[in-house]
Amino acid sequence: MKFGGLIFANLLRKKIRLLLTIGSFAVALFLFAFLGVVRDAFNRGADVAGADRLVTINRTSIINPIPLSYRDQILRIPGVKYITHNNWFGGVYKDEKNFFPQFVIDSDNQRQVFPEFSIPDDQWNKFLKDREGAIVGARTMERFHWNIGDRIPIKTTLYGGGSWEFNIDGVYHGKRAQDDETQFWFQWDYFEERIPERLKGLIGWYVLRVNNPDESPRIAKAIDEKFANSPYETKTETESAFAAGWVKQFGNIRFLIVTIGSVVFFTLLLVTGNTMAISVRERTGELAVLKAIGFSDWSVLFFVLGESLVIALVGGLLGLILAIVAIPVLANALNGMLPNLILSPALLAFGLFSALLVGIVSGILPGVGAMRMRVVNALRRV
16 A cells, blocks of 8 residues: 555554554454354254244243143144144253253154154164163263263252153254354253143144245134133244243343443444544644645545544454454353354454444544644644
8 A cells, every 4th residue: 555654654643542442342252242143042043943933822921831741732733733842841950050951752752753853773773662762962962972872960959859750862053153052952851751730731832844844824813712711811923923022031132232232333323533633633743744745535544534534444353363262261151041052154244344333433523623723724733
């Protein structure tokens, strides 16, 4: 770049101020990236939901069960292809902090309804033959350093309490990076034989696949009408709507994160704009001399904007590199309390674009002031 040496010479004049400003950009971009992956993690359930899947829960609340006898009635509704059922177990491994999602599954239909989870056939067949068997997600296996063949205890305060023993018969992997690999599955038969009598024959929710996603509204309405005015009325909706509703229980996560991100970037804009304004004011005489020896007004504006953009680029890149390194570490430290944190290339690109935009905006006003500065008046102030 023709004037690169002059731009970098001006930047390095106040090294401590330069480092602090670049550091502000780096911290802001790291926070932006972290908030972005958290938002994506909470929204991912709706994003990866199967377009051809419906979820049926108790109309009152998902914590209230519905009868297992509904399964065959739902399956007879035209358009329903497969149906499976799940129960929430709510246990912990050894200690309260070792929480991860555990589900009682219908092993006969789980794979047909959730084809995005990959399990070797030999492991699945072993699981089917083992009443106390379990299939575990790859992330949970890695988290606790489990191996296939291990026998592990899971403590629960539900379903009579106590510790349940399981044999790890297999590991499942998601076919997509965003698929949840933290779950723990075990068989309905084992669950049914150990729970109190009053809970037998009741399941948490149904998940069903339909032949044609366009018919989902009709099928959902047919299911709910079939069980209207029964002791266990139902609510059926698409899996994406169900996931979105689940996230809303935590509050408006999207609004909170967008608000925090906006405040961070607005503060960064003020800090950088103030830095550039001070830098221009300190160099009033030098800029006047540049104009006096033939540099155009646009060249002066270019110098100021160039300095601002270099600060934004360097600080932004440092912040994003820090995010690339630190977010996987944070994800492991959170021990599964959040869904898988994925830093996408699109988020990185948007973060860098936002940093450069802040750099341009923060340099515009000081740059325009320097561009409009009259040489005589500027030299008189020196």
